[in-house]
Amino acid sequence: MTRPIDSVTHAASDPDADQPYAELGLKTDEYARIKEILGRRPTSAELAMYSVMWSEHCSYKSSKVHLRQFGDKAPKTDALLVGIGENAGVVDVGDGWAVTFKVESHNHPSYVEPYQGAATGIGGIVRDIISMGARPVAVMDPLRFGAADAEDTRRVLPGVVAGISGYGNCLGLPNIGGEIVFDPCYAGNPLVNALCVGVMRHEDIHRASARGLGNLVILYGAHTGGDGIGGVSVLASETFDADGPAKRPSVQVGDPFMEKLLIECTLEVLHEGLVEGIQDLGGAGISCATSELASNGDGGMHVWLDRVPLRDSTLSPEEILMSESQERMCAIVSPAKVDRFMEICRRWDVPATVIGEVSTGGRLVIEWHGETIVDVPPRTVAHDGPVYDRPMVRPAWQDALVADAPTPARLARPGTPEELRATLMQLVASPNLAAKDWVTGQYDRYVLGNTVLAQPEDSGVIRIDEVTGLGVALATDCNARFAKLDPYAGAQLALAEAYRNVAVTGAVPLAVTNCLNFGSPEDPGVMWQFAEAVRGLADGCLELGVPVTGGNVSFYNQTADVAIHPTPVVGVLGVIADVARRVPMGFASAGDSIYLLGVTRDEFGGSEWAHEVHGHLGGQPPAVDLVGEKLLAEILATAAREQLLIAAHDVSDGGVAISVVEMALRRNVGAQIAIPAGIDPFVFLFAESTARVLVAVAPDHEERFTRLCAHRNLAIERIGTTLAVSELNVDATFTVELAELRAASAATLPALFG
Amino acid sequence: MTPRVGVITFPGSLDDRDALRAIDYAGADPVALWHGDDSLGAVDAVVLPGGFSYGDYLRCGAIARFSPIMAALIPAAKDGLPVLGICNGFQVLCEAHLLPGALTRNDHRHFVCRDQRLRIESNTTAWTADYQVGEEILVPIKNGEGCYIAEESVLDELERSGRVLARYVGGNPNGSYRDIAGITNEAGNIVGLMPHPEHAIDDLTGPSSDGLGFFTSILHRLVSA
Amino acid sequence: MSRVVVEVMLKPEILDPQGRAVEGALDRLGLVGVTSVRQGKRFEIELAGPLDASRRERLNELAETLLANPVIENFTVHVVEDA
């Protein structure tokens, strides 16, 4: 039984055929617009392309009007070589080196099939980085799960971690950081975000564009199968009988070995100058790659779709266009260079096929066995999708939430030394603050030999240039409870925390990426959260002078009408001139002074203490202080350059107490802390005021360092000393052995997921 | 002339550049070798690096063992060419039966990456002469299938003939029998090691520089030969 | 004692990188004409005593939920011995 081909001629001759546009997620007016663009009804292949390229995921139709602010408010900087709009932004880090980095979500696939969902999340973001011409040098994985002890978390978390570990380790990319946050709001909607950073020389930057009449379109990498085409099957379904073709899998399966070959092969063809334009295949597969390459280039492309090598010969042309089979790339190569290109692919055992060529006429024409099944202006597919300015309303419950502040009257606070000690022990062992070694121990941090810092340090630091010691630092952060209380401030607090985490290593923050994880944009309350978060982030980036270079939006993270907390994950990249001068987080020797930089206030709204001890979320998040963050970063960079610091660690979740514990446990060096006069011990130990950092300074550098702070009017207070004994001694209150803290911190995750 | 030490890149090798760097740090001449070549060229010793050759699909090292270059390496190694297999390289050497036993799934079933203490048990091999017997070193370990197993009689023979080269101390990371981290053949020229000395060549990028000794050992051996 | 074998294979439409790697190796090593290799898992389970209906049912349930992932895998359960 053969299915009739819905060619352009056929479509013209049968203008009123019923088309399943609604099943494909298109609205009636969107379908009408396609007809208007084409001057006829679309063929089923065209319908497939438009439906997926105009989906929320590919077109950013609900977010575009807001995301513009990242460009409009971008701070002036010479560092940005490639801005928003490409696969990933590119930042100049000096000496002719450039760095590209981006974070993306793979949330829903990771819920359906945790291992493969997370694995292909890593695979996808890595291909974005190679398609810019960069060698990927590290990955990070900001993750969020439901309650730590929930049954489903036990299913999802180990699978996600194994997937990231299995894929990333096999690719040979060090994992240098990430996040693991538990909150019941993510039950049913875990967040799996993946970040990749790559390095290149300025002259190696490549773009996704198809130029040069007669240049060839080469599809290379894995064969195309029926992965992830879910919805499009309806296009074929009516014409197949009930027990027709196997149901297409909605799950994509990753092959990290093929991706590793793809990386090496791609870098070699780019390095030899064989490629005019290049694009990875991710969401929407060939539809996306061909329409974007054509749209960004001369505008015309002719593709022979029947030349695409298939893993499954029963695939229809619509399905081939949509397939999200992993580990594929598309390159534009001039005819004179094709032989060499193919030779390199063979050397790496990477299949490669010429599937089309750049043409005149400004149309993307796709043929299937001699019949034209697509004939469209590529821009209308790739870039001129619908744009919505969706209604937004501040949720009715927001006021009550903010009014429910964690005052001492509402939430009982520990007062006695025993109570403070017990609170510390409870927080140290809480899933969000406990040691994450059970997870991070499954990730290779050493491969490539350039990892200078990795988890649990505040930032991952990667050496770029072995001769000069030039390197980059990266951190991702987001406290979604803060964003729930105030999405504008919450996004800025995420930015501030990532910025601070980069700064404590001595690196100078330079650029920002983000992954905006939200509920349904069709809910005006969620849309308000989204708009506020984007506005907050754009304003914050402007104030800190760090441009957003790219990112990703993930909507529909909700079950029925309950959305996740707004979770704008922010990644900050910094540059450090000599990685040998990076400042690690851990105390290193006895007799060093411990200083707290910044000001502590009674701020507990959205804090880990309120969450863990009282299961409470309400009030205001801590005050944003971007001026303070900037000042801190400048002082820390100077101090690192002058090698004044033994250690530096930011203060965030769990407050000063948790930060001190982390600094002490890192290298098993004890500390004595004195609670400053005039402040409540509980507030001093556990408040989550921002723009604060703890540092350890050797005696012979104290004078220089304190003068540096005083000179710039940075609040600084000496709060303790490192000890020769392995204990944490909080003056006149309590003492805990480091062994006891370590045991409490280390036991939690293995007990849950062991 | 400076001794030349080759590093074979298989499809899926990952720590090949690191092994080349370590050879360079030690003062020898690093030479990149390709799995598809059928000769070793003029090298004086060979390192089989870590990674996931052929994705480690099937079994770790099982497919790489049949590479064209292995057909050249196997007889050369039997003839005394110094060969160091690190992690995946150790797995390849066992699969090629150049070393006894096998490396299987870690007893806890997870990939493990951590800084590991080892005790050097033999310094009579080509790759450990610069260490003291009993010396403890700190190097990274990172593997999913690093559990060394062999029959009791083989283990006894390894112990009796002093061919256990290094043992895990301070906790066995993968369930290896008798805490074995590395072994050698009878002649002492072929060494398999699960941990990664090439990732411990300076304090900046590794937990120590303790691993450099493997590479200086081979350099000194080749220079004095 | 009863013995049960559960075989779990990736569904035919799902990519099987391991099988592909083996296919390539068999071909390179001179086994001519290999057209496909799929790699799956095999569980040999031993149980004390005979398999009554309820244990059989539980076994089938667990084969479907624990041993196989029905999103990407098919499975079969064979009772080899029941006594």
Next chain:
Amino acid sequence: MSRVVVEVMLKPEILDPQGRAVEGALDRLGLVGVTSVRQGKRFEIELAGPLDASRRERLNELAETLLANPVIENFTVHVVEDA
């Protein structure tokens, strides 16, 4: 077309952490009386045309050297179809 199934199991004396983990899980999930679980591999190989003696021999050799590692594993080769 011919079809061959190769089954590879760890030797009984070799520790099988995956099998052990499955054993524990089956027990926790209410399958009573499980005394042992071993996890192995199963290869389904398809070849064009019939299996002559030389291909059969090569297949057996490769099962022994490539598909299984005889130091730790046993294997069996079944020809399911030969045409």
